[in-house]
Amino acid sequence: MENNTFKSVTFGGFDKQDVIRYIEQTAKEAAEVRETLEKENEDLRGRVERLNTRLTAASSRAEALEAERQTLKEQLEREIAARQALEPAKPEAERLSEEVEKLRPDAEAYAQFRERIGAIECEARKRAADLEEATIARLEGIIAAFREQYGTLASSFDATAAHVTGELRKVEVNLAQLPRAMDQAGAELEKLSETLKKAKESK
Template identity: 60%
Template sequence: MENNTFKSVTFGGFDKQDVIAYIERTAREAAAVQEKLQQENDGLKAETEALRGQVDGLQAQLEVLRTEHERLSAALESQTSRARELEPIKPEAERLAAEVERLRPDAEAYAQFRERIGAIECEARKRAADLEASTQETLRQMVDQFRGRYAELMTTFDATAAHVTSELRKVEVNLTQLPRALDQNNVELNELAAVLNRGEETK
């Protein structure tokens, strides 16, 4: 809050126009601070929404991978079941066993891929949660800062308004008493003129 020096007027107090200009400038500054905080708030909300969209996209990909995993698991189970059914036929069983071994690396690669996707999902959720918590804390600090700024401005405004009102009342009292003072001065001038006239007559 900048310090302001108001020009004094003839009969005490401060210049009314200076006080009004200071109040208007203070109001404009408060409005600018509020607008800036609102813009920052909107930007943080947009960033949070973007991250939520990314999390939703990763969750959709995870659902696709889960479906594929279920399909592959069902296919593997089917192959295993067939192998058991064909156990009496050893050559055919060996062929199926070889097929299973051929598919095993793909299954293991898929399991590793699934673990990676799980880790990515956990990391994305953690990042989203951390960002949301950070955003809320930032917004809370901004709101507290704005409230403090607003309270400070209102305190200054109230004090200034009270001082201006007091000074205006003093001016009003001085103006009320001014005619009486002028009349008294006029009486004293008349008396002085009379004394001077008597002195001239005496000469």
């Protein structure tokens, strides 16, 4: 537009048609520039809205992850407390097992001794042996059941602790990565805001 030249006329200065064409061309180009800037402005607004949506979603995700981490932490603490509660009973079970083993030779010797007694004491010996065997069987059953229960709880605790630890690590990794993603989104949003500001100032 700056290189446009107007034809001179004898009277009145420049040629009217040249001036009109120049004005129309200038108005057309200005309209095109304005349309382009408005389109760019609309695109930038759309990108800003999408980034705001992403930031909102990221914040919600961070809150959810933090709540999940807290829940898993509490679950792990409960499992640890349950295992610690079982620990005092373990020595007692081992003590009972040792006592049973110590009593076994005496019970067997007693049963053999009673067998030497005559027919008069046969019934009493049999009852005593049955009582001894029932007592030993009962003690062995109690110890076996306790060992089984302890093993089951210990295995369950180990599996749960491993799972909870793994989930906590995942949550911590996600939480560690989330600030960087939010910072990047914030930086991009700031850059878009600057671009939008410059676009408005250039109008």
